[in-house]
Amino acid sequence: MDLGSVLVTGTNGKTTTTTLLIKLMENDIPIKKSFENNTINSITTALLKHKGDLGVFEYGIRNIKYGIPDTVQRLLNPIGVVYTTISQEHTHVAGVKNPFTEYLRAKQLLSYVMKDGVIVSNADDPRTAWIGSEKQNDVHVNFYGIEISQISDFDKAEVVCPNCGEILDYSQYYLNHRGVYSCSCGFKRPEPNVKLVDAEFKPDSWKLVIKGEVYNYHAAKNIELDLELNVPAFGFHNIYNTLASITAYSSFTPKVENIEKTIHNVFDNLDMSFIPPGRFEVIKVGDKNVGIGQGDNGDALKINALFMKSYLDSPLEFIYTTPDVDEEDIFNDHFNVIKSMNPEHVIVLPGRHSVEKGEEYYNIIKKEFESAEFYPIGYDELDKRIKKLSDLVVESQYKNIMMSGCGEEQAMWERIKKNFINR
The missing domain is CATH 3.90.190.20 (Mur ligase, C-terminal domain)
Incomplete structure (x- = not known):
């Protein structure tokens, strides 16, 4: 049974989100997978060597020339693309300075011609939200985000609207350029399908309350989520990785009856070993x-x-x-x-x-x-x-x-x- 492939991309959070998504999906079906080494070569190797019903692949893209996102999309024809966050990095690629607009365009091309499937996108990041919003007439888009006041950044970034180029107006900053934003052109933060609605932060453990309604690709219907998870005190950035992986899992698992049980099994038993080597x-x-x-x-x-x-x-x-x-x-x-x-x-x-x-x-x-x-x-x-x-x-x-x-x-x-x- 070939259920297709899901690609996870973004500037930060790719490896952790892919790791968590694999932990969730492996409870339901055999999967082909690759992460950490996130190039087209690793995806090809995983497709050739691994047996499984669904492919889950981390894919890093620095620019169009070397990342070939449009070619990867055409050849792999994924049923899903997951966007974590997009910020300035790798501006210097193979001896050439890479403009940020081209970097953003390269990320967009991974899902640009999709006509079937689901895009999972960070609503709090205006760049990933814009990519998702641009595709809502073609495919289902499941947005995820934070809706609590306990998380607030100590610095206010000036962020350019990806739609018109003006400076966005923020009513709340969560982390860096992620938050609640709007623009005079009409572009604004979309309503998250899956959201963090409450949290209790203790020194050694956190309680996260996550609710939402997410479209499942295989069942072709919406699935309601109502979760109270106990996780390690793993940093605010991993809240986003948690939301991304839960939204992606709920979007692509064929075993919709298992969703909440599997999420609890994975996250209520999570320890810090899931953090990739070298991470903070x-x-x-x-x-x-x-x-x-x-x-x-x-x-x-x-x-x-x-x-x-x-x-x-x-x-x-x-x-x-x-x-x-x-x-x-x-x-x-x-x-x-x-x-x-x-x-x-x-x-x-x-x-x-x-x-x-x-x-x-x-x-x-x-x-x-x-x-x-x-x-x-x-x-x-x-x-x-x-x-x-x-x-x-x-x-x-x-x-x-x-x-x-x-x-x-x-x-x-x-x-x-x-x-x-x-x-």
């Missing part, structure tokens, strides 16, 4: 709270900062790993996040290849922060860099340390975490 976590190193992990773009670093803020009870040291040449847009977003955290001490290392560019970014940072240091350790000295980052944490006089920015997820961040575990 707050761990204990001696008596220190150390937030450590990938933050490759402004959206990701903002999310990491919001998570870290809940642990702060004394001054913060920020250990920052920089972007590269032609990634000034990412640095500017990062710099705003660093300033919003008001660290007492900042340490800067190059996070990618160019030591010279890393020092250039550092020179901007030290104008803002008197207490700042730079360590010029290049990416070709990865072992030396990992040791230095680890030693900086151990030797730090601060009880709260945030270490994030650019760098290879598994090659760098996971090895640093393991260094702390082995100590």
Whole structure:
């Protein structure tokens, strides 16, 4: 039985959303899957090697030329595309600066010619919401979003309307550019089909109340959801990954009678092992709270900062790993996040290849922060860099340390975490 394929794309949240969607779907049917390595090659390998009734594939797209989203859509003809969030990243691809408008267009092309199936889209993100809204006359679109006041960003971003180019008006910010927005052209946040309507945040566990009515592709009817889930205290960004995976699962499982039972089985027994390697976590190193992990773009670093803020009870040291040449847009977003955290001490290392560019970014940072240091350790000295980052944490006089920015997820961040575990 071939039920088709579902593709998960976006700037952030792809791997976690795909991981959770696989956990849910595997309870119902055999599936073909690929995640973490999110290229067309990994999808092809999964299709050829794995047996299953439904394909669930993470797919990263940096630009049209190398991501070939229109070709992938035509050849794979997915029954579903899931959009997590779209923000500035990977502006420099294969030696060429990639305009953000082209990056957004590349994401849109993955579902642009769909005439059958379901698009699952983040209503709180104006870019993913616009992609979904543009397809509502062709296919069913299931939007998901947050509708509680407990989540509120500490910084107000200026976001351009994807429909007309004017600045959007926000009545509430949730995370970075995600929130409740509208524009004079008539474009506005769509009503979510699946929404977080209540939450209780405790230090070690969270209660999430999720309600909605979602269109199921195989049953060709709407399914009501009324859920109260108990999950780890896994960060506000994973609320979006939770909503995305639940909405996608409810949209594409052929076993509609199992939906709420399966969701409870997965999320009520969830632990932190579902977080992909290299992702941001707050761990204990001696008596220190150390937030450590990938933050490759402004959206990701903002999310990491919001998570870290809940642990702060004394001054913060920020250990920052920089972007590269032609990634000034990412640095500017990062710099705003660093300033919003008001660290007492900042340490800067190059996070990618160019030591010279890393020092250039550092020179901007030290104008803002008197207490700042730079360590010029290049990416070709990865072992030396990992040791230095680890030693900086151990030797730090601060009880709260945030270490994030650019760098290879598994090659760098996971090895640093393991260094702390082995100590």
